[in-house]
Amino acid sequence: MAREYRLGVTRKAANVLVRALLARGLPITGGTGFLLTTRGRxxxxxxxxxxxxxxxxGDRWLVSPYGRVGWVHNLRADATARLWRGRRRETWEVEEADAATAGRILRVYVRKIPVTAPFFDAKLGDPADVFAAEADRHPVFRLARSRA
Structure with a gap:
């Protein structure tokens, strides 16, 4: 059974630290880390x-390993994602992936960012269709068109 995401004191503190590092332009988490700004729905x-x-x-993806969190609801209401790290700013229109596509992306995501694995029922070695079965719990969005 997958763990449920809880925004406790430790995770809040970690988010504050990560946010500060990304705002200063440090490419943490292997360069995949960004700050996402969405408009509250x-x-x-x-x-x-x-x-x-x-x-x-060749495509860029946003994955919600912790489920239907606030930014997911906000992107569903307004499909505009503003990503930034340091001075680098990008604005994208996003498209939510179907379950089959999401399964393939979720599988890659868990392999690249294994700290999120406990939040999935699917295991690292499982095929994409096992990840697709839980795609409704882990929304995936493709960064579709840059709005530079």
Whole structure:
């Protein structure tokens, strides 16, 4: 059974540290770490959180390893993702992936960022269709068009 994501004191502290490092332009987590800013679906206020951007077969992907968290709901309401690290700023339109595509991306994501593996029922060696079966719990978005 996969672990459930909880934003406790330790994770909040880690997010503050990671956010500060990314804001200064440090390429942590192997260069995949970015800050994602979305517009709050209810409040309209900008929300920023650290994420990893995965590149697979020439496409860039946002994966929510912790489930349907706030930024997922915000992207579903407004499909605009603003990614930044240091002075580098990018604005993208996103498209949510179907289960089959998401399964393939989730499999790669867990292999590249294994710290997220406990949040999945699928195991590292499982085929993509096993990951696809839980795609509804781990939304995946393709960075579709740059809005530079």
């Amino acid at each position: 209810k409040s309209g206020v900008d929300r920023t959180t650290p994420v990893n951007v995965l590149e697979v077969d």
